[in-house]
Amino acid sequence: MRTWIGLLVLCLGAAVTLLNMAIISPLLRPIGEQFGTSDATTGQLATLGSLVGVVSSLAATPWMDRFSRRTWLRLEGALVLVAVIVSALAPTFGWLMVGRVLASCGSAVIMANCMTGARELFHDPVWRNRAIGIIVSATTLAFVLGMPVVTQVEARFGWRIAMALVAIPVVLLLAGTFALPASPERSVPVLRTHPLAAFRAVLGHPRTRALLVVHGLNLGIYSGWLVYFGAYTTDVFAASAGVLSALFFFSGATELLANNLTPPLLRRFDPVHVLYLMLALVAAALLLTGTAIVSIPAVLLAAIVILNGTASAYIAANALLLDGEVSHPGAVMSVAAAFIGVGTAIGPFVTGWALATTGSFEAAYRALGLLAPVAMLALWLGTRRRVTVAAVEEMSTESG
Template identity: 60%
Template sequence: MSQPGSPSLRTWLALAVYCTGSFTTMLNLGFLSPLLRPIGASFGVSDAVTGQLATLGALVTFVAALAATPWMDRWSRAAWYRLLGLLLLVGTLLSAAAPTFGVLVIARIVAALGASVVTANSMTGARELFPDAVWRNRAIGILVSATTFGFVAGLPAINQIAAHLNWRVAVASMALPVLIMIGGTWVLPPSSQFLASARQPALASFRAVLGSKRVRGILVALGLNLAMYTGWLVYFGAYITEVFSASAALLSTLFLISGLTELAANNLTPPVLRRFSAVPVLLVMLALAGGSLLLTGVAITTVPAALVAAIIILNTTAAAYIACNALLLEGDHSHPGAVMSVASAGIGLGNTLGPALVGWALAVSG
């Protein structure tokens, strides 16, 4: 299916399908940022309460990713993508039509189940498509760029649809990439790993993943990175709107500018990882992201300063994310899908803690 020197057209088409999954996951993760206030106003709940939809979704993702771990190397990527896409489609359409906040909560749970291991399958699929480490790291950068494209183009589009129509139409529009994701599964290759893994005990996957001290450390770093990213992302739109009275156009512009810089970082990080070890790159990026978060609201008190902080946070967390995945995907793993599924659980845990802590701070500060 793939050769280190010259990946085939079908290989690139398969990667494009995985990119659609990454794009879709970004929309489901980040749509609350531009729509937090209109959704809350529609149901008469506060920003802090509405923002906890992200916390709930992340918690569901954490549990679902752990539950999926024993099966990740038993089913093909195409089978996983069809199942996850169907759940995402149902959750998205139900979210758009939710008559009450309670129904919206149920809808987001269904969508979170669908999004739970999309990234895990995308990254594992990239490993299967590109055995060569150089090509694989490039593929990781492309996958993360697809996520960034959801930030650059998807979130501003959702914001504009909500501004000109309403938030329900904006949410319903997220079903379009899901349909493409499901329809594109015909180009995904059969997985050679899952047939052998099907004969092994279910808990063997957890032992293979968590038995490695190195993998455990990377998973902790990955969860911390996503906690910072998601906590910032969910409340960034509400922060800019509340503190600076930003219009929909200004908010879309901030998403666009900061996201465009992240696209560059996504494609510059793989060459950096060829020159420097991934571990120090990861640590430096985490330190820069944490420093920018701590300064927000203290030294960062203007729109230009908020834009600079957004650029730093997006670029450093993206680079850290690529470094983590490069470390997790390298080497000869007996359960590569399980490794990435547990990583998705770590991401889910980070995504749970990030919005929860920021939401708590928002509620306490009023």
């Protein structure tokens, strides 16, 4: 029972991470109206936060496997709670930036600890992948339930009250950390090594480096799409708060299916092939913006493809990174969080730059879609040696 309670706490951590990242999307336009900033400028709050998250993740990497998930989640959750208060009470755009910086510091390795926690709670790879799917489903539930609620609360009470709602799951997370182990799991005795040893253990393999790049670009696409989605639907289609809430709800609800179907899919097919397929689908959905995607139903379909594609790719990448006997699982996930931070900085930056340059949300999303082929190229470069070696071994076996 304690294992499942622990998994629930990890799900709360995942929900906090998603809400902290996605909260800007439905609030982007009202924040800009209050502080007199453009959509492109306000959207760079996400870029700033992501860059801060990169630094925080890298700083945390040497210590990820020395402290327990309980300790990490308490520290990170407390910092996010302070950040939410600062953001909701921000008197100027500068203070809002301070709040978002604190929020990024606090949430930088929450998801990394959630994924590492899944590995510590479930030693069997099949159950571990299921746990990863459940944790990612928690982010989907946060999206499906949280984004419509935030949108409606903003429409009635303003963006500050909507921003403050994030404090609720943060408090629940802090209260639930008692269910997690008080000390980190040690599969083998860990000596006091040099802090950089964790980085060498993670970045010493070409395949791992490629997966980290794909991980970052995949979440960068998601973030770059999500941050501007509210302003895009409002500006291009004159969507009301009700329509935007419905888009968030129905597109996000379908993601639950992908989250729970992806783990069994990974048992049947090579996760690398799953990554290729999902990235190709996401690229198509973004590159067709403004040509085939010209109505609210088409926007809903594109949102479903993007949400499900990036979610499945995220699960597949995590499964590959945590597969096998990883000597520093916490460090792997922390470095992955840093790469995700770089990606989630690049995504909104690319979208915002294209929007500021062209004045077109459609062109901005098409520019964002070009990141998917880059991710596919990185995946091919990092895994081709493995395929070649496997082919040589197979030929040797047949000749023998």
